[in-house]
Amino acid sequence: xxxxxxxxxxxxxxxQKAFAQLYEEHFNxxxxxxxxxxxxxxxxxxxxxxxFLNALKSISSFKWKGVPFAAWLFRIAHNQVVDYLRKKSKQxxxxxxxxxxxxxxxxxxxxxxxxxxxxxxxxTRRLTEAxxxxxxxxxxxxxxxxxxxxxxxxxxxxxxALQHSAIVALRKTLLAGNNEEVQRI
Amino acid sequence: xxxxxxxxxxxxxCLERLLAKGxxxxxxxxxxxxxxxxxxxxxxxxxxxxxASAIQPRPEFRDRARYQFYSALQExxxxxxxxxxxxxxxxxxxxxxxxxxxxxxxGSGTVAAASGSMPDEPLYPVKLATEQVQLVLTxxxxxxxxxxxxxxxxRVLEIASMAGKNKPERIERAARRLNTHLTKIAALAxxxxxxxxxxMAPAVEEALVVEEAPVVREAPLLPERAGGGKEARIKVDxxxxxxxxxxxxxxxxxxxxxxxxxxxxxxxxxALLRAIAVSEAxxxxxxxxxx
Numbered sequence: 001x002x003x004x005x006x007x008x009x010x011x012x013x014x015x016q017k018a019f020a021q022l023y024e025e026h027f028n029x030x031x032x033x034x035x036x037x038x039x040x041x042x043x044x045x046x047x048x049x050x051x052f053l054n055a056l057k058s059i060s061s062f063k064w065k066g067v068p069f070a071a072w073l074f075r076i077a078h079n080q081v082v083d084y085l086r087k088k089s090k091q092x093x094x095x096x097x098x099x100x101x102x103x104x105x106x107x108x109x110x111x112x113x114x115x116x117x118x119x120x121x122x123x124t125r126r127l128t129e130a131x132x133x134x135x136x137x138x139x140x141x142x143x144x145x146x147x148x149x150x151x152x153x154x155x156x157x158x159x160x161a162l163q164h165s166a167i168v169a170l171r172k173t174l175l176a177g178n179n180e181e182v183q184r185i
Numbered sequence: 186x187x188x189x190x191x192x193x194x195x196x197x198x199c200l201e202r203l204l205a206k207g208x209x210x211x212x213x214x215x216x217x218x219x220x221x222x223x224x225x226x227x228x229x230x231x232x233x234x235x236x237a238s239a240i241q242p243r244p245e246f247r248d249r250a251r252y253q254f255y256s257a258l259q260e261x262x263x264x265x266x267x268x269x270x271x272x273x274x275x276x277x278x279x280x281x282x283x284x285x286x287x288x289x290x291x292g293s294g295t296v297a298a299a300s301g302s303m304p305d306e307p308l309y310p311v312k313l314a315t316e317q318v319q320l321v322l323t324x325x326x327x328x329x330x331x332x333x334x335x336x337x338x339x340r341v342l343e344i345a346s347m348a349g350k351n352k353p354e355r356i357e358r359a360a361r362r363l364n365t366h367l368t369k370i371a372a373l374a375x376x377x378x379x380x381x382x383x384x385m386a387p388a389v390e391e392a393l394v395v396e397e398a399p400v401v402r403e404a405p406l407l408p409e410r411a412g413g414g415k416e417a418r419i420k421v422d423x424x425x426x427x428x429x430x431x432x433x434x435x436x437x438x439x440x441x442x443x444x445x446x447x448x449x450x451x452x453x454x455x456a457l458l459r460a461i462a463v464s465e466a467x468x469x470x471x472x473x474x475x476x
Contacts, residue, residue, distance in 0.1 A: 016258050023254055031242045045242065049250045053257055116237035139231070140238040142204070145197055160193040164227075167196070171230040 008069045012059055019059070023052055026070060030077050032140035037081045037132070038088075039121050047084065051077045071150040074141055078133070078151060123173040131166035134159060195220050200231055249462045256361045256463075303346045304355045327423055330373040334430050337366040337467075341438040344460045348442075348449045353456035360460035367467030370431065374424075374474035428475040435468035 010018035030051055035044040054076050062072055124132050130152070137148045149159045199213040210228045214221040242250075299311035316336055323329050340363035347355035442461045449457055 014262060016262060019258060020255065023251075027247070027250070028242065032238055032240050035240045036238050041243075045246045045250070048242070049253065052250075052254050056254070056257055056261065116233060117240060120234055120237040135234060136238075138200075139204075139235045140240070144201070144205075157190065157193070160197045161190070163200075164189075164193045164196050167227045167231050167234075170234060171226060174230065174233070 029141050033136050036136045036140040047080050067150055068147055071147050074151050123170050126173050127166055127169055130162055134162045135166050249466050252459045304343050326373045330370050331427055333366045333369045348445050348453045348457045351450040351453045353453050356456040360463045364463045364467055367471050370471040371474040431471050439464050
């Protein structure tokens with residue numbers, strides 16, 4: 001944490017290497033979070049890029065005060081996602097693009113993985129907005145409960161409860177999906 | 186309620202141990218035997234969700250995004266330290282004096298001589314200053330977009346020239362300028378301007394307002410609907426012509442730069458490849474906005 005604090009301080013003082021390091025550390029996580037939230041490859045790419053450009057413009061406004069940099073960055077991403085979803089709310093949501101799956105070279109693993117991404121995306125659509133956010137931040141963004149709580153403006157207890165209910169709901173949806181699959185076969 | 190809260194904590198502790206510390210489900214279950222039956226299926230689902238969400242960005246997107254971010258980073262630094270030809274951060278009288286100087290120089294033929302100069306030549310700063318003056322003196326958004334398209338063409342010629350001379354740093358700088366020109370076209374052509382993703386945390390919004398203070402101000406192209414029918418038709422025609430120009434440039438310039446890969450020295454190739462990526466992405470964005 002101390003390291004990140006000094007890195008952020010240097011970035012605020014326009015140290016290019018420090019900001020570049022923060023970018024490299026958080027890029028994939030932000031992309032995964034955005035991609036899982038919106039399920040559209042092209043939009044996720046544009047939005048990820050915009051998150052970092054906005055962060056670059058706004059870094060001077062970031063105040064440490066115990067709030068992790070990741071929480072601040074994800075807050076920017078979250079606001080962009082919310083803005084995007086609001087604009088798209090009247091349109092039907094499309095399934096995840098095939099190219100969103102891992103670039104693993106093992107074809108069998110890729111096929112399994114692809115199925116999981118699709119299933120996960122569909123299953124998360126059945127969650128409440130708060131549950132979906134917790135799952136995206138925890139699993140795609142790899143954030144701790146404390147960081148998720150800071151981003152969502154909730155207590156850690158509330159986030160843990162949401163995490164629990166979200167996993168239960170995901171399980172139910174995934175099991176129901178598997179049963180339908182078995183019945184079709 | 187208390188029991189449920191206790192289970193929330195146990196589940197989270199197990200997830201933390203599984204996801205961050207690499208422990209196994211069995212290890213976790215052994216630590217909480219009284220919750221094992223309830224925990225096991227949920228941990229399985231959580232691990233599946235974690236595995237499925239490991240979506241990787243496409244390598245070409247990652248490279249392009251990195252290049253554009255690093256360019257923005259360097260541009261920010263350059264704006265801060267730019268000594269003379271800085272239009273965004275200098276007092277307005279400096280810009281005015283520079284305009285007068287360039288106009289005076291125009292009479293002596295210096296500007297004409299500078300117009301064909303390349304980034305490694307002494308008159309190149311005069312060429313850039315002349316371009317800035319042209320932008321200042323172009324009042325309409327459409328006119329500015331047309332000018333940016335012409336400037337983008339010049340930047341591509343400069344990239345090609347610098348690639349031939351094996352000057353990667355000059356290629357990078359020209360590519361950054363190309364990126365700026367194409368971004369400006371997209372911004373000018375877009376009905377929404379450059380305000381994508383505006384729903385930010387208050388602190389972020391504030392900072393964005395403070396940071397954005399360009400002297401050369403541009404308005405979006407499309408809202409210019411007001412006015413008589415003839416005037417509107419002329420604007421539509423000009424916009425269509427601009428689009429055709431950008432389409433042609435997108436094809437020619439990217440092909441021109443790509444063809445150079447066969448002949449330029451190895452050490453110039455990485456910079457040239459990045460310039461090609463900028464050209465492709467920039468023209469694509471500009472065209473999307475002109476659709």
